[in-house]
Amino acid sequence: MFTKPPNSKLGFTLYETLLTLLVSALIMHSMNMAVTSYHRVEETLRTDKFLEFQLFIKILSLELNAFESLEVSKGEIHLNSSNKSQKVIHANQKIYKTPGHQPYLYDVLDWQLTWSEPLLTVTVTFNNNQKFSATILTGD
Numbered sequence: 090m091f092t093k094p095p096n097s098k099l100g101f102t103l104y105e106t107l108l109t110l111l112v113s114a115l116i117m118h119s120m121n122m123a124v125t126s127y128h129r130v131e132e133t134l135r136t137d138k139f140l141e142f143q144l145f146i147k148i149l150s151l152e153l154n155a156f157e158s159l160e161v162s163k164g165e166i167h168l169n170s171s172n173k174s175q176k177v178i179h180a181n182q183k184i185y186k187t188p189g190h191q192p193y194l195y196d197v198l199d200w201q202l203t204w205s206e207p208l209l210t211v212t213v214t215f216n217n218n219q220k221f222s223a224t225i226l227t228g229d
Contacts, residue, residue, distance in 0.1 A: 136217050136219075137219070138196070138215045138217070138219050138221070139219075139221065141194060141195075142194070142213060142221040142223070145184070145193050145194045145213070146211065146223045146225065148193060149177070149193065149211065149225065150225045150226075150227075152168065152177070152186070153166075153168070153209065153225060153227045154227065154228070155170075156168040156169060156170045156175075157169060157170045157171065158170075159209075159227060161202045161204035161209065164178070164179055164200060164201070164202060165177065165178050165179075165202075166178075166202065166209075175187065175188065177193070179197060179199075179200050182195065182196055182197055182198070182216065183195045183196075183197055184197055184200060184213075194213065196215050196216045196217070197213055197214070197215060197216070198214045198215060198216050198218075199213075199214045200212065200213045200214070206227070206228075207226055207227050207228045208224050208225070208226060208227070209224070209225045209227055210222065210223070210224045210225075211223055211224075211225065
C-alpha cells in the first residue's frame with residue numbers, strides 16, 4: 090500500500106491557487122485593455138479623413154495647374170488643354186476624373202466649389218459628417 094511521506098507537498102495550497110488565478114486574471118485584463126485601446130485608435134484613424142482630404146487637395150492643385158483653362162459649373166470642374174478635355178465630378182459618393190475613372194476621394198457626401206479667378210475654394214463633406222475646406226491658387 091501507498092503511504093504518504095511525512096512533510097511532503099503533493100499539490101497546490103489554496104493560497105497558491107488564488108494567487109495564480111489573480112495573476113492570470115490581471116494578465117487577461119491587461120490584454121483585453123490593450124486590444125480595446127488598439128481598436129479605438131484604429132477606428133479613430135479610419136474615420137478621420139483629414140489626411141485623405143489634404144492629399145486630394147494636393148493632387149487636385151497639381152491637376153488644375155497642368156491644364157490651360159478650367160471652368161467650374163454645378164459641382165463639376167472642366168479642365169481643357171489643346172489636345173484633351175477632362176472633368177472632375179462627384180458621383181456615387183466619390184470624386185473622380187473623367188473620361189475613364191480615376192478616383193480622387195471616397196466616402197464623399199457632398200462638395201461645393203466656389204470659383205473666383207484665380208482662386209478655387211473646395212469644400213468637402215464626408216459621410217461621417219466631417220467637413221473640410223481649402224482654397225487652391227490656379228494658374229501659374
